[in-house]
Amino acid sequence: MGVLANRQGTQQQRNIQEPCGKRWLAGKWQLGGPLGPVALRKGGPRLVARTAADFRGSRMGRIMHLAVSLDIASATGQTSLTFAEIDGFVRKAEAAGVDMVVISDSGPNGEPSTSPFEATTLIAALATATEKIGLVASASTLAHQPYTLARRFASLDIISHGRTGWNVTTAQNPREAANFSRPEGFSDDDFRRRAREFINIVRLLWISWEHDALLFDKASGRFHDPDKMHLANFTGEFFSVRGPLNVARSPQDRPLLVMSGLAETEFDFASRRADLVLLDKREPSDARAACDEIKRRAYDAGRDPMTIRVLTVADARPERDGGILEALCRSSGCDGIVLAVQPRAAALEDFVERLLPELKRHGFAETQPGKTLRDRLGLGEDGRP
Amino acid sequence: MSARQMKLGLFLWATGHHIAAWRHPDAHVTAGIDIDHYIALARTAEAAKFDMVFCEDAAGLREANVQIASQTSRSIGFEPISLLSALAAQTERIGLVSTASTSYNEPYALARMFASLDNLSGGRAGWNLVTSASPIEAANFGATGLRPHADRYERAREFAAVITGLWHRKAAGYDGESFSVRDPLDIPPSPQGAPVMVQAGASDDGKDLAARTADVVFSAAQTFEDAKAFYDDLKGRLAAYGRRPDDVKIMPGVAPMVAATKAEAQAKYDALQELIPDDVGVALLSSYLSISDLGRYPIDGPLPELPESEGMKSRQALVIEQARRDGLTIRELARYFAGARGHWRVVGTAEQIADELQARFEGGAADGFNVMPSWFPGELDAFAALVVPELQRRGLFRKDYEGRTLREHLGLKRPV
Structure with a gap:
């Protein structure tokens, strides 16, 4: 068993069964069972069962994760949420066992926000006011450079003691480029290739430092072990980044990589890279098909499908009740749901007072609170290259 | 108090400003991965009524030689805007100033980040503009070499004009040499109107840009004469931009080492x-x-x-x-x-340090000081416990905050 997996002794406590042990061998992850390493081959590691249902696990008695998504951008003329309102809402969601809140700050079509806050700075402030709930922020690959964004989320992960995630999309927001000195924008294909490259760089920078790189040895004068600090030396089509990151390895190794707004063409990439996929499907049957497809592709890429979680997005509208949402979750075949709450004080209150207790009665938000967001989701540390 | 009082900033830097700070027996060696350390420092500074805490920044390692770097604590630390956003929720009154580069950011994105920090803190944010002079940073942003000094400042001038245009709600739509922005800023102004503009470049280009745009200027000066010359030079440039001498606060760095006796401090x-x-x-x-x-x-x-x-x-x-x-x-x-990174070092008793600060403040060489404790938390605690009360006793520093925003602390006008 690899050192990484055993570092915090959490491997044994997880309720997921890995089909094969993973080990760091010859510079890359190898999959291997108790009898030793097996070569990673196309088609994935050898497993007996290979139908889509096997990737979903047993339907009944399975944990249904509950995330809340809050797009703080509110239309002009509406009263924006204050920090106290958002903070109060997130604390109540935390107390009720909600796994994470996903915060974004621009309307679905890129309409200008009227919120006083930007998502990553907002979750930094929320991080010191909460203890258990996951804090995921959306951030654009156009607004920032990969090195800067990698620093920001690694810092947020340290500030929150391992509860942070980055929500990223490879779909272009049509209004955005013009505010970031790219009036001509990108073709959708260029944008997607650029976003993938961006994500790959960020993931690489996040593991610049090995777990035990920092020595803090005052007597010998060795602050860190230079052999355990790694350059990225990345040169791609759109970016070149030398590294290393100047932020330490974060508690989750890598902050959770959340992907949303996925076109089907992005399933391959997401199935390799994402820790969590948010599916924006109207019909449960579509969500089920997409969820199965993403997990199947993860398997085909040689990845344990249990290391990726898929949640389906639903609106927290007044007519929704716990039973409807449980049925929706179960019929979607996903690992849980993301409830989109309107950024109005009354909507937040309705969610907390009315819907949340119902959701708990129907089996949501029963996750054993772990130390990190990955723990909550039953995901391991992410040392994947 | 109607008499002019000095401004004090706390310059935060991981384990401390001295290069060997982290090796001090009582230094908090895990500062770079411990948010509670920073919360404690900010609260100490706030209790001492400092105007602001200030974070320096570089988007890369500080030192190219990995063996050298590994003997310092400076290769890892928090990204400062995230750090200060966390501190915003844990403090009430103190200003929060972060460095960010004009070379590796987009004005619209940075305008949003700082506007958000400004709102989270109720009007306590400031931005220290840097152009980034390090080739190590450049290599993290696709650049094969550092831009020439003049080019960096040309871009910085444009960046400053665009970001203040966004913060001050000037006409939307900008299309210039390095940047273009279509929309107005979508984040409303904080109680102080816009983040405070800070600068530290002391070259001719730097001073000129500061005279145009800065509310606060940090500087490094070893002697009274150097400090006075810089002060007069910068204040003298303001009129050309229609600004009054009092519109800009000049705060040289000072690295104090205080103890009950001079010998003890030494x-x-x-x-x-x-x-x-x-x-x-x-x-x-x-x-x-x-x-x-x-x-x-x-x-x-x-x-x-x-x-x-x-x-x-x-x-x-x-x-x-x-x-x-x-x-x-x-x-x-x-x-x-190494002790003070080129800044002014003062070693002595509280009275002796207060004398030195007073001489520069009253002699027209400073409006206040950016305090750079040698190691944290000990030397900040010592300054707060010994020097601040001495300055207060002399009427040179506030006993309590007069206002709530950073602009109010600094006596700066709200942007129109």
């Missing part, structure tokens, strides 16, 4: 100096001189002749002048600068 300082490895001291000096191979000269010999660098022009001049004036060897100079 002993504390000497003990810290002993913890600097020679190769680290020389490397640090090399980096301030923007040359990579100072190590090949005899350590006990004089500083060699140096070409003018593209990196930090003003700081290089300061270092060279210091060495020539004092006839220092490379080793002596390295140790001298």
Whole structure:
């Protein structure tokens, strides 16, 4: 068993069964069972069962994760949420066992926000006011450079003691480029290739430092072990980044990589890279098909499908009740749901007072609170290259 | 109190400003991965009524030589806007100023980040504009080499104009040399109207940009004469931009070492100096001189002749002048600068330090000071416990906050 997996002794406590042990061998992850390493081959590691249902696990008695998504951008003329309102809402969601809140700050079509806050700075402030709930922020690959964004989320992960995630999309927001000195924008294909490259760089920078790189040895004068600090030396089509990151390895190794707004063409990439996929499907049957497809592709890429979680997005509208949402979750075949709450004080209150207790009665938000967001989701540390 | 009072900033820097700070027996060695450390420092500064805490920043390692870097605590730390956003929720009154580069950001994105920090803190944010002089940073942003000094400042001027246009709600739509922005800023103004603009460049380009745009200027000056010359020069440039001398607060850095007696303070300082490895001291000096191979000269010999660098022009001049004036060897100079990184060092009792600060403040060489404790938390605690009350007793520093926003603390106008 690899050192990484055993570092915090959490491997044994997880309720997921890995089909094969993973080990760091010859510079890359190898999959291997108790009898030793097996070569990673196309088609994935050898497993007996290979139908889509096997990737979903047993339907009944399975944990249904509950995330809340809050797009703080509110239309002009509406009263924006204050920090106290958002903070109060997130604390109540935390107390009720909600796994994470996903915060974004621009309307679905890129309409200008009227919120006083930007998502990553907002979750930094929320991080010191909460203890258990996951804090995921959306951030654009156009607004920032990969090195800067990698620093920001690694810092947020340290500030929150391992509860942070980055929500990223490879779909272009049509209004955005013009505010970031790219009036001509990108073709959708260029944008997607650029976003993938961006994500790959960020993931690489996040593991610049090995777990035990920092020595803090005052007597010998060795602050860190230079052999355990790694350059990225990345040169791609759109970016070149030398590294290393100047932020330490974060508690989750890598902050959770959340992907949303996925076109089907992005399933391959997401199935390799994402820790969590948010599916924006109207019909449960579509969500089920997409969820199965993403997990199947993860398997085909040689990845344990249990290391990726898929949640389906639903609106927290007044007519929704716990039973409807449980049925929706179960019929979607996903690992849980993301409830989109309107950024109005009354909507937040309705969610907390009315819907949340119902959701708990129907089996949501029963996750054993772990130390990190990955723990909550039953995901391991992410040392994947 | 109607008399003019000095402004105080706390310059946060991981384990402390001294290069060997992290090796001090009582230094908080895990500062770079411990948010509680920073919360505690900010609260100490707030209890002492400091105007602001300030985070320096670089988007890359500080030191190219990995062996040297591994003997310092400066290769890892928090990204400062995230750090200050967390501090915003844990403090009430103190200003929160972060550095960010005009070379590696987009104005619209940075305008949003700082506007959000400004709102999260109820109007306590400031932005320290830097152009980024390090080739190590450049390599993290696809650049094969550092841009020439003049180009960086051209971009910085444009960046500052665009970001203040966004913050001050000037007409939307900008299309210029380096940047274009279509929409107005979508984040409403904070109670102080817009984040405070801070700058520290001391080159001619830097001073000119500061005179145009800055509310606060940080500087480095060893002697009273240097500090006075810088102060008069910068204030003298303001009229050309339709600004009054009081519109900009000039706050030189000061690295104090305070104790009950001068001998005790000196002993504390000497003990810290002993913890600097020679190769680290020389490397640090090399980096301030923007040359990579100072190590090949005899350590006990004089500083060699140096070409003018593209990196930090003003700081290089300061270092060279210091060495020539004092006839220092490379080793002596390295140790001298390692202690305060070229800033003004004052070692003594609270009264002696207050005397020095008062002389520069009343002598027209400073509006306040950016305080750089040698190690954290001890030397901040000492300054807050000993020097601040002495300044208060003399009526030179506030006993309580007069206002709620950073602009109010600094006595700056709200932007129109």
